[in-house]
Amino acid sequence: MTAGPGVLPDHTAVRVALWRALHVQADAPPHVVDDEIGLRLADPGDGWRARPDMDERDTRLVRASIAARARFVEDLVVEQAARGVDQYVVLGAGLDTFAQRRPETAAGLRVFEADQPGPQEWKRRRLAELGYGVPDWLRLVPVDFEGDWWERLLAAGLDPGRPAVVACTGVTMYLTRDAIVASFRRVATLAPGSLLATTFLRPAEDVEPELRPFQEAAERGARAAGTPFLSHFTPAGMLDLVRDAGFRDARHVPAGELARRYFADRTDGLRPSKAEELVVAST
Numbered sequence: 001m002t003a004g005p006g007v008l009p010d011h012t013a014v015r016v017a018l019w020r021a022l023h024v025q026a027d028a029p030p031h032v033v034d035d036e037i038g039l040r041l042a043d044p045g046d047g048w049r050a051r052p053d054m055d056e057r058d059t060r061l062v063r064a065s066i067a068a069r070a071r072f073v074e075d076l077v078v079e080q081a082a083r084g085v086d087q088y089v090v091l092g093a094g095l096d097t098f099a100q101r102r103p104e105t106a107a108g109l110r111v112f113e114a115d116q117p118g119p120q121e122w123k124r125r126r127l128a129e130l131g132y133g134v135p136d137w138l139r140l141v142p143v144d145f146e147g148d149w150w151e152r153l154l155a156a157g158l159d160p161g162r163p164a165v166v167a168c169t170g171v172t173m174y175l176t177r178d179a180i181v182a183s184f185r186r187v188a189t190l191a192p193g194s195l196l197a198t199t200f201l202r203p204a205e206d207v208e209p210e211l212r213p214f215q216e217a218a219e220r221g222a223r224a225a226g227t228p229f230l231s232h233f234t235p236a237g238m239l240d241l242v243r244d245a246g247f248r249d250a251r252h253v254p255a256g257e258l259a260r261r262y263f264a265d266r267t268d269g270l271r272p273s274k275a276e277e278l279v280v281a282s283t
Contacts, residue, residue, distance in 0.1 A: 009119045011225060013094030014042045015053060016170060019063040020070065022049065026056045027270055032067040032262045033074070037097040041126045061211050061273035068258040068272040073167045073197050074098055076280070078105050080165050080195060086110060087164035089153065091183075092145070092171040095123065099138045110137055112158055114149060117142035146179070150186045163193035163283075170276070173201040173229040174222075180231060181245050184281075188246035194283040196247065199276050200233040207275040215275055238279050247281035 017038030024031050026049075039048075048054060077088050077098070086109050090096050093113035099106045113120070120142050127134060134140060141156045143149035154160065166187050172180050187196050204215045219229050233241070235252040242250045255274040263271050 009042065009122050010094060010116070010227075012170070012222075012227065013119065014044065016066055017042050017095035017097075018044060018048060018051075018054060019059060019066045022054055022056070022059065023063045023067045025049070027063075028266075028268055032064070033071045035070070035097055035101060037100050038095040040130055041095050041097070041123065043126075058214060060270060061208065062214065062275070064263070064270050065255070065258075065272040065276055068255075068262055069169050069199055069276070069278060071262055072253065072258060072278060073169060074102065076195065076197055077109075077165050077167075078102075080163075081105055081109060085163045085165060085193070087158060087162060088112070089114065089158065089164055089166040091149075091166065091168040093123075093140075094119070094170070099135075100127075100132050107135070107137055110139065110157060112139045112141055112153055112156060114141045114143045114145075114153060116144070145175070145183070149183075160190050163191045163195075166190070166194065166196045168196065168198040169278075170199060172198060172231055172233075174227055174231075176230050177241070181241060184242055184245035184247070188281075188283055190283055192248075192283050196242065196281045197278060198238075198242070198281070199278050200235075200238040201229065201231070201276050202234065202274065203232040206232075206234065208273055211273050211275055235277065235279070242279055242281040245281075246283075248283055250279055250281035253278035253280060 020033060020035040021039035024034055024036055053059070088109050089112045091114050093115045096113060099111050120140050124134060124140055139156045141152050143152045158164065184196065204212050204219070207215055222229050235254070239250050239252060254277055255272045259271045
């Protein structure tokens with residue numbers, strides 16, 4: 001894997017990028033999201049599909065969920081851009097590739113990717129190495145999510161007086177409830193018409209039986225890597241949280257809705273899991 005001295009991408013961000021690519025390579029078309037750019041950024045080597053966490057059978061539910069959440073958020077951004085919203089914030093951006101895959105939409109926005117300084121500098125270098133670069137409309141904002149992340153976004157040009165779409169996917173499980181509420185209260189101060197799209201992780205006992213061993217193994221791996229899962233929510237619990245944070249309205253987007261929207265005509269039974277679902281909240 002290409003990386004500078006002492007700087008590596010977050011292992012969870014790499015795994016998510018590889019699952020998006022595995023959806024393209026292992027699942028029949030039509031693909032919910034077509035993303036192999038994240039694979040190119042990660043540069044995991046030729047044997048990446050032999051990794052235990054890339055097993056084609058065991059990861060069907062989780063990779064379908066990863067593809068579905070990416071597609072849902074991107075559809076939301078495109079829809080809001082058509083209504084005149086011109087700011088898009090990705091919290092915990094990792095190896096997100098919206099800006100590279102959807103430049104026809106992204107170039108009409110100001111896109112802010114907020115992430116930890118080391119992994120983000122690695123990503124900036126990889127984008128340059130692959131010929132994408134960082135255009136003026138894409139702002140890579142190094143932040144400390146336990147500290148001054150909001151001030152850093154404002155300094156990078158985020159205008160709280162204009163509506164924005166804020167995506168926070170695959171993040172809340174790594175934060176305490178208090179940290180999540182504090183973060184979402186910041187987002188809730190954005191101009192009326194702003195949207196937050198966030199995922200939340202259900203407790204293992206609340207997911208499909210066939211996925212529980214996979215989720216339990218993921219939680220053990222996260223603890224061993226020093227990034228334990230700290231927060232799980234039921235849909236009602238996450239709705240209460242975002243409303244308590246100050247959002248005007250919120251709705252749960254269950255896995256079944258994503259399945260109807262993106263997987264309805266498939267004949268291979270591929271569908272997203274309810275282990276990680278979405279809530280969309282508005283200011």
